Amino acid sequence: MKVPKSLISAIRKEQVFLLATHINPDGDALGSCLALAEALESLGKKIRIFDRDPVPELYRFMPGHKKCKSTLGNFLKTNPLLMLLDCNSPERAEIEGHTFSKSVVIDHHETESPFGDIRWVERTAAATGLMVFHLIEALDIRITESMATNMYTAIAVDTGSFRYSNTSPDVLRASAELVEAGAQPGAISEHLYERWKKNRFDLLNLCLGTLEIRDNVALIYVTRDMFKKTGTVEADTENFANIPRMIDSVAISALIRETDNGRWKVSMRSKGQANVAKIAAVRGGGGHRNAAGFRIKTDLQSLKKTLFTAGKNVLPKR
């Protein structure tokens, strides 16, 4: 991974930086912003992190997370350089329509737009946090314990804690350096995976009880009634869609959530070649081969039937 020289020069030259990331930020988005913000501050730069949404409770252990602001205040008057992290269009960050001294994109997602005076997009990088790690190294900045914790969390979240196939030698070596700089894998994992509220666990129980499997397609669902019964909200179903994947016969798993009476949100996950993006695309949704989703107005029985049929149709032929 090669850090663009133009990026290094821009950072050295400019004094004021607005860091922004995508809406509904995840650990990679937040960790990248927080680590880079601290690194820039250590160079005496003035920074602000803009993040439209509140930091999810899950990530409030990340050092400095209170730096994330959902307003711009008077910061634009300082004519900052905009850095989009883990995101490549101002619209994805809900920060469009402003002017900046310069704009920089640091991202590992497929490009959505040609935005950015300096564009550093590494589609094969496991996490934006990994790119920020290389950037901070290229800037010769000493990695503090808090930077390390933020970057390690970013990488852990986007590699499923080193379980996904994007776990490259670069990911593992960078993580080794982050542990040396003070990141604590045990404590970070405890924060990420062992801080469920009891009612979220109750919701999971109810949801797993709805499991049906047909032709390697697994369906689970959560109704408004189940949210009400357990005192949970939609955000509490995060990752539920992945759980049926642990069954060996399951190639596609889908989580169905009732958002409103007669309205449903579907999140699909697949193993290997089964392409769930195809199912989402014809229903106005989006995503990638192994993770996609859509919204639909229908009844639960019809939706289940639709998903079993559509799922079966995108399974690889044997």
Place this chain on the structure above:
Amino acid sequence: MKVPKSLISAIRKEQVFLLATHINPDGDALGSCLALAEALESLGKKIRIFDRDPVPELYRFMPGHKKCKSTLGNFLKTNPLLMLLDCNSPERAEIEGHTFSKSVVIDHHETESPFGDIRWVERTAAATGLMVFHLIEALDIRITESMATNMYTAIAVDTGSFRYSNTSPDVLRASAELVEAGAQPGAISEHLYERWKKNRFDLLNLCLGTLEIRDNVALIYVTRDMFKKTGTVEADTENFANIPRMIDSVAISALIRETDNGRWKVSMRSKGQANVAKIAAVRGGGGHRNAAGFRIKTDLQSLKKTLFTAGKNVLPKR
């Protein structure tokens, strides 16, 4: 980590090796034996792997696992050097009472006995697989894809896939080299975590439905009836004891299994300072601070009451 010179010399000098590991072998035990066996064979040595129990189905993706034999055959007639891996006494491997040209122990567990002409015990090493990695490097042997897969699996299993606090810089750097040598983190994780039989998943569902939490102590149980209903066996409850730990209020979690009418097996797990080994010790069981167990003859209601009380008593004072 320093590989003893005496070990290197013994390997260079001897020609016939019996590799053995503990009964009920896990991924670290098997991966260590399989990788080292292949490395020794590449030096032209004659080897046999002795493992009392069949390789668990979970680990039958590991290259060369069919080399593990549960009998010694005529191999002892060749007067082999014995190498105990992930194990430090012949009793733990059920291979006691034989004589060997020499004996070597390579292990990361607390020492149980002074056995071994050459003893290489690294109590702070995350996995025996990591020690074998350093040994193979010290022997200047090229790491093949199959060796890499076996050692990566060994390390992944003993670090909870890099989630436990034993995930050291050395663990991560060795893993980076193993990925470069051909280990595939995504495929290995799929084998380890996404190959559940449907009936095991059904058992998990039933078991989670029994969850009770009192004073930060969580209990779940599996009765003989639940095994029967789902067509599962005790081995299918592997790791279930850990699951309630994901709830933030849970400091101690215990899985209770009915082994016989009126007989129960208890596996306890804890977070941080709560010492479950104390609970096990007074009931004739054993283990470590964060993972311990015991067997008992009683009825379920009394056992639950006992565990709630005993659990509360070992919680750290606030």
